Amino acid sequence: MTYRQLHEGWSLTAVPDASPGHGSALAVLGGKSVPATVPGCVHTDLLAAGLIEDPYLDDNETRLGWIGRTRWAYETAFEWDGAGEDRVDLVCAGLDTVATVLVNGREAGSSANQHRSYRFPVRDLLRPGRNTLRVEFEPPYAYAEAQRAALGARPGAYDEPYPFIRKMACNFGWDWGPTLVTSGIWRPIGLESWSVARLAEVRPLAEVTEAGDGRVTVHVRAERAADRPLTVEVTAGGLAHALGALPEGETGTAVTLDVPRPELWWPRGRGPQPLYELTVRLADPSSGATLDTWRRRIGFRSIRLDTADGAFTLVVNNEPIFVKGFNWIPDDCFPHRVTRERLAERFDQACLAGANLLRVWGGGLYESEEFYDLADERGLLVWQDFPFACAAYPEEGPFAAEVEAEAREHVTRLASHPSLALWCGNNENLEGYAEWGWRERLGGRSWGAGFYHGLLPSIVAELDPTRPYWPGSPYSGEPGLRPNDPDRGTIHIWDVWNTRDYTHYASYRPRFVAEFGFQGPPAYATLRRAVTDRPLTPESPGVLHHQKADDGNGKLMRGLAGHLPVPSDFDDWHYLTQLNQARAMAFGVAHLRSLAPRCMGAVVWQLNDCWPVTSWSAVDGDGRRKPLWYALRRAFADRLLVIAGMDAPGGVPEIAMVNDTARPWTGQLAVTRINVAGEPLAKESYEVSVPPRQVARVALPASLAEPGYPRLELLAAELDGVRALWAYAPDKDMAYPPARMEVLAEPAPGGATVTVTALTLVRDLALFPDRLDPAASVDDMLVTLLPGERARFHVTAPGGLDVAALAAHPVLRCVNEAPFGGRTALGDRSR
Template identity: 35%
Template sequence: MSKRLYLFLYCAVGLLFGCSSPKTNLMMSRELNTDWQFAESGSNEWLPATVPGCVHTDLLTNGKIEDPFYRLNERKLQWIDKKDWLYKISFDADAALLKHDRVALDFKGLDTYADIRINGELVDSTDNMFREYQLDVKPFLKEGANELEITFRSPINEGVKKYDAYPYWVPVSGNDLAEIGEVEGGKMVSVYTRKAGYHFGWDWGPRLVTSGIWRPVYLKAWDEAKINDLQIEQHEVTKDKATFSAVVEVDATEAKPATITISNEGQELAKADFQLEPGISLYKLEFEISNPKLWWTNGLGEQPLYTINAQLNVGDQFAEASHRIGIRTLELVRDKDEKGTSFYFKLNGVPVFMKGANYIPNDVFLPRVTHEMYETVVNTAKESNMNMLRVWGGGIYENDEFYDLCDEAGILIWQDFMFACAMFPGNQEFLDNVKAEAEDNVKRLRNHPSLGMWCGNNEILAAWFGWGWKKEEEAKSQANADSIFATYKKIFHEILPDAVAKYDSHRFYWSSSPSSGTGIPADLVNGDEHYWGVWWGKEPFSNYATHIARFMSEYGFQSFPELKTVKQYATPEDYDILSDVMKSHQRSSIGNETIEYYMLQDYKKPKDFESFLYVNHVLQAEGIKFALEGHRRAMPYCMGSLYWQINDCWPVASWSSTDYYQRWKALQYYVKKGFAPVLVSPYRTGDQFKVGVVNDKLEDIQAQLKMKVMDFDGKVIWEENEPVTVPANSSADYFEVNEKDFLKDKDSKNEVFVVELYNGDQQLSSNEFFFSPVKDLNLPKPTVESSIAAVDGGFDITLKSDKLAKNLFLTIGDEDGFFSDNYFDLFPGQEVTVHLKTAMLKETLDKVLALQTLDSTY
C-alpha cells in the first residue's frame, strides 16, 4: 500500500469515526550495524565484522590473532596499526527512501582516518575519532542494493606523514610508546591525530592503536525539516519555580510555517509558531517548572530528573528530540581570601567537598565496554560515597549512557577535553578540527546535570613550566618554543573556552589541570594540584596529609591486581614481579622497584608471590588513606580529593582501585570508608596526636566520641568518652594530646588506638591508628572463626577472632562473588558480618572460602 493511499484511508476512517488526522514522523532512521565484513587492504579475504567494533577485536573474533592481553601477545600485534583496513556492507534503498528530501549516513564514531565510498564513489573523508559525521548520501544512492565501503587508513602511517611534514618537534611525554609500537625512528606521532591518546600507550596501558567503526551507524531520511539539537538552558531557580529556555536547532529544506511544543512527561510547557528558514536555525521557547525538585550529588539528596521533549510540527508531519535534565545550581567558586584563591563547587547554594577519582576508558578496545560495565563503575563510585569522577583527557568523551548513569547516581563529572601530556601542532587544519570536535561534544553533553565543568587539558601547562619542556625547547630554538606555546594558548585560551562560552555558557571552563588560573602554573593556594611526590619522588605517605592544595585532583599509588586476575593474563612461571610478563604488565618506568621500596618501609618482605600481591593491596590502601583523610580534614581550605584512578583498561599493575575485571582492590574498600559522609580520623601531626571529625551532612550531629587503647589480645589499656557536637558540613579536631606523653605508659608495638563515633546506638564511624610501622608490630597469630548463613543473593559470613587479625582478607579462589567489606582489622571480642554476593552453592563456598591476615605473609 502506498503512503498516500494509507493516509487517505486513515483520514477517511478518522472522519467517519470522529478521529483527528494522523501525523507522520519527518524522520526515518535505520541502524546499519549488522552484516558488515572487513579485510586487510590488498587482500580478498573478507571476514565477518562487528559494528560497533574495531579491527583488533574483529581479528580476535575470527581467530586471526591471539588475545592481546595475554602474556606478551601485545608485542606481536604492532603490525596491525601499520595496515589499511576495509569495511563494507550492502544495504537496500527502495523508491520510498529515495523520495525523501534528504538521505544521510549518520556515523556516531569513526576511528580515525576513514574514506567513505558508496557504490565506488568517494563521499567524504574523516580524520577525528571524537566527532560525529552526518553525510548527505542521496546523490550517491541507487534504487536497490548499494555498497558502503570504508577504508581506514593506518593512523601510524598517516601520523608519520604529518610528523615528517611538520617544521619542528612537538613535545610529547614518554607515554607515546613508539618503541613498543615499532614506529620508524621511534617517532611519537600521537599528537598529530585526533584520537584517544591512551591507544598509543600510557604508564598504565598497552599500545594497541585501533581503527574501525567504534560507535553506531544510522541511515536517516527526512522531509522538510529535522531537529538537529535541543538545548535546555536553566535560568532562575526558586522554591516555587525554575525558568528555562528550550533552544531548538532545526535544519529545514525550505521556508515554511511550523509549530514547536515543549513538554515534560506529556504536560505541555510551551508552544509557539515559527516561520522556518532554509538551512540551520535556532528557535527559542521560554518555559517554567513549578515547585522544582532539586538534583543533588550522591549523599546530599535525591536525583530527580525531568524529561523535556521538543516536538516540531510542519503540516501533518512532526520531528522530536528529548533530553533529561536535573534542576540545580552549580558554580565553581574562585574567591580571594587571606591565603590565596578558593577552588570549590557550590551546589544549590551549599559548598560541597568533592570526593572521587579519576576515570579512564574501561577497555583499550572501546566497543567492548558494555552497559553493565558502565553500571558497575558508576555504582562502585556511588557505593563508595563518591560524588565526582574526572573524565581524564587522554581517553574519550564518554558514551551518553555513562553520563546518564552519573545523572541517576548523583556523580558530578569534571570533564577534560581530550588533550593530555603533550603539546600539539598549530596548523590551521588541526585547529579547525579541534574547533569542530569541541562543538560536537559540548553540544552533545551540555544537558546532563552530572556535567560539572569543562577542563582544557591534563598536565600540559605543568609539563611546559614544571617538567622542563619550555627550557628544552628554548635551548633548541626560541622561535619554535614561542610557536609551540602560542599554539597552546590558541587551543586552550581561545578555541576551547570560546566553544564553552558559545554552546554551554552556564558552565565553568578551567584551562589546564593542574593550574592556578589561565596560563598560571599550579601552586598550593590558588587552584588544583596533581601531587606525585609520593610515588615519583619516593616521599613518605604522610606527606599526603601536609602537601595540600585547594583541590587535589590527582595523586595515587600502584598495586598489582589480585591473583585471580593475574591468572587471566599470566602462567605460574610468570609469577615473579621481575618476570618478562609481569614487567610488561607494569608500564610505569619505576613501577616494581617503587612498590617494593615503599613496601619495605612499612612491611616485612612477603614470603611468596601471592603474599606479595596481598601486601601490595594493603600497602596501596593504607598509603592512600593518608590522603583521603588528610584532604577531608583540611576542609574548607581543601575542597576536593580525586585519587588516580578508579578503573583499568586492561589487566595490569596500576594506580587503580578496581582492576580491569572491575574487582575491588583493598583500596576501594578503604575509599568507601574514607569518603563516608561522617568520618572520624585519628592522626599524627608534628609531636601531637589528634582525632578529627568530618561531617559532610547538612545537619549538625550530636554524638559520643569513644576512644580506647587496647592490646592485641583485646585488653583495654586506656579509654575516654566525651560528647561532641559536630556542625553540618564541617571538619574539626575533637581530641589532642602530646604523642610522647600519651604513649609513655603504653606499648606502641603491642597496642592500637581505636576510636568510634556513636549517635545513640548507631555507629557513625570508626577508625584505628597504630603508632609503629606494621613491620615493627608484634602481630599475633589469630584464630579467626567464621559462620556462614544463606541469605537472598548470597551469604552472610560472621567473623570473630581471639586476637587482632590485621587486614583480614576474605577470598573465594577463582569463584565469582563480591564481599561487602574486606581487608579490615578484626579486633578480639568484635563480631563482624560480611555479606558475600554470589550465585555459588554453600557446598562450594565451604570449600573455597579462605582467610588471610598480615601475620601469615612472612
C-alpha cells in the same frame, strides 16, 4: 523522518599498499576478507575470526603493532528502494579515525577525528536496488607521523605521535594501558531520510532563578530542504509548554520555558535526582506534519565554581560540595564493547564506594550518552576534560578546525545533563609547559595554549554559560602562576608513589586534589586469567608485562618497605601490595577530608582499568573490586574519624571528626590507648557535637599521643559506631601476637557466610574468594578486630564453592599471621 541502521553484512580487508603493516596483514589474512562487526574495530574482528590472540593475555599485545600501521577497509551491501524523501544522509556516529567513505564507489565524505560524528548527504549517490558502502581507514600511525614531520615534534609523556591525531590518546599506550592502535566504525552508522527540515541541533540550558523557579532556554537549529515557515514546540515533563517559530529563510531560534518551583537535582548524598523529559517537536504548519522530534531528560540545578582566595569549590544549588571522586579512564581499549550494563556496574561501584563525582580524564574520550544518563540518574557529578593529555599539541595544520568542531558538538550534545558540572581544558599540559622543560624543547612552536585559554573557553561561554570552565588540571587560576601550587586551584600529587612515602600526603594542605594515587595488583582471578606464567611470581614475564608504570614493581616494594613485612612468596606479595595501596589512599583521602573547608576535593586516580593490569585502580580490568575499593568506602563515608598529627614533624595530635551529612553528629567520643592484647592503658571521653557539613577537632593529651612502648600499642577512637585505629609503629615493627581466631564458614543462599571471632588482635583481615571461584566476591574486607570482636562476611558465589577453603590460606589473610605467610593454621581457623 526514518532511520535505518546499517550494521549487518560487513566484511574487513587489509588494503594492498606500501604501508608498513601490510606484510603482516597479508601473512595473517592471506589476502582474504573476514566478517566484521559494526560497531567494532579491527582488533576485535581479527580476534573473532581467530586470526590473532587476545591482546589482553600474556604479552600478545607486543605482536599486534602492525594493525595500527595497516590500511583497512570495511564494506557492506544494502538494498535501497529509492523512496521519495527530499534528503538521505549517511550518519556516522563515530569513525576511528582517518577515513574515506564511499557509496557505490563514489566518495561521500571523509573524517579525521575519532571524537566527532559525521553526516554525509548521499541521496545522489544511491540507486534503487543493491548499493555498496565502503569505509577505508588510513593507518593511524602514518597520518600522525606525517603531521608530526610537517609541523615539528612536540614533547609529551610518551614517545608516541598521539598529539598529532584527534584520537583517544591512551590508544597509543599509557602507564596503565597497552599500545593497541585501533581502526574501525566504532559507533553506530546508518541512513537517515527526511523531507522539508530536520532538527540539526537542540541545546537546552536549564537554570534555577533566585526565587527557586526553573527556566529552560532551548536553542534550536534546523537544517532545511525546503524554505517554508516552521514551528517548534517544546514541552517539559507536562509542567510547561511553549511554541516558537522559524520563519522562511531562518534556521535558528530559542524557546524559553518557565517551570514554577521544580524539584531540584542534587549530587548523591545531598538530595534526590528528579529528571524531567524535555521534548522538542519540529512541525510543518502547512500540513500539520511532525518533521522531527528530539527527547532528553533534564534536571534543574545551579552550579558555580568558587575560586575566591585560591579556593576551588564546586557549589551546587548554593551548597558547597566536598568532592569525593574518582578519575575515569576508558573502560576498555575497544570502547564499542562497553555496554550500558557495564557502565551501570562501574557507576554502582563508584556510588557504593561513596563517590559523588567522576572526572572523565583527558587522555580518553567524550563518553557515550549512556554514561551521562547514568550519571544523571545516580547523582554523580561529571568533570569533563576536553581530550588533551600529557603532551604539547599543535594548533596549526588541520587541528584548530577539528578541535573547534568536536568541542562545539559535545558541548551542545551534553548541555542537557544536570550531572555535567565542569569543563576542563586538558590534563597536565599546563604543568608540562611550565615545569617539565617543554618550553625550551618547543622553540616557539605552538603547544595548545590557544585552545585552553582561548578557543575552548570561548566555545563554552557561547554554547553553555550555565557551567564553569577551567583551563586545565593542575592549574592555579592564572596563566602566570605555577600550575601545581597547593595554595590555589587544583593540584595533582605524584611525588607520593613516585618518590615519597605515602605518609607524605599529611604534609599537603591543598585546595583541591584532582589526581593522586598508589598502585596495587589486580585481583588474583584477574591476574591468573591474563597471565599463564608458571610459576606466577612478581617478576615473572607476564606479570611484568601487565605492569606498565616506569619501575612500577620497584615502587611497589619501596612503598611497602616502610610499613609491612617483606613478602616471602607471590601470595604474600599480592596481599601486602594490595593492602599497602589501600592504606596509602585511605590515609590520603582521610587527611584531605580533615582539611575541609580549606580543601574541597579528593579525586582518586583511578576508579577503573581498561585491561587486566597492575595499576592505581580501585576496580580492576575484569571489574573486580580490589582491597582499595573497600578502604575507600570507609574513607569516603559520610562520617569519618581521622587520627592526625601523630608522627608529622610539628604536628598536633588530634582527632578530626568529619561530618558530611545534613545533621549534627553528636555523642561521646572515646579515645583509648590500648596494647596489642586489647587492654586499655589510657582513656579519655569527650562530649562532641559536629555541625552539619563541617569538621571538628579534639586535641589529644600526652597520655594518648605518647605511647609507653610503641611496638606494643595502638590508639583507638570511636564515636557513634565509627572507629579509627592508629598503630604507633609501622606494622613491620609492631609486636603483634600471632593471630588466633575462630572461623565459621557456612553455606548460604547464593554463596556463603563467614563469621570470624578474634581471640587475639587480628589486623586487616581480608577474604579473597575469587581464588576459589572467579565469580565469587565478598561484601567487606580489611577489617581489624580487637580480642573478642566478631565480624561476618557475606560471600557471593553463584556457582557455589568449597566453604571450608574460605577459612584457609591464602583465601583468608591478615597482617599478623604466624609464622608470616600463613603456612600454618592461625589458631582455630575453622569449625
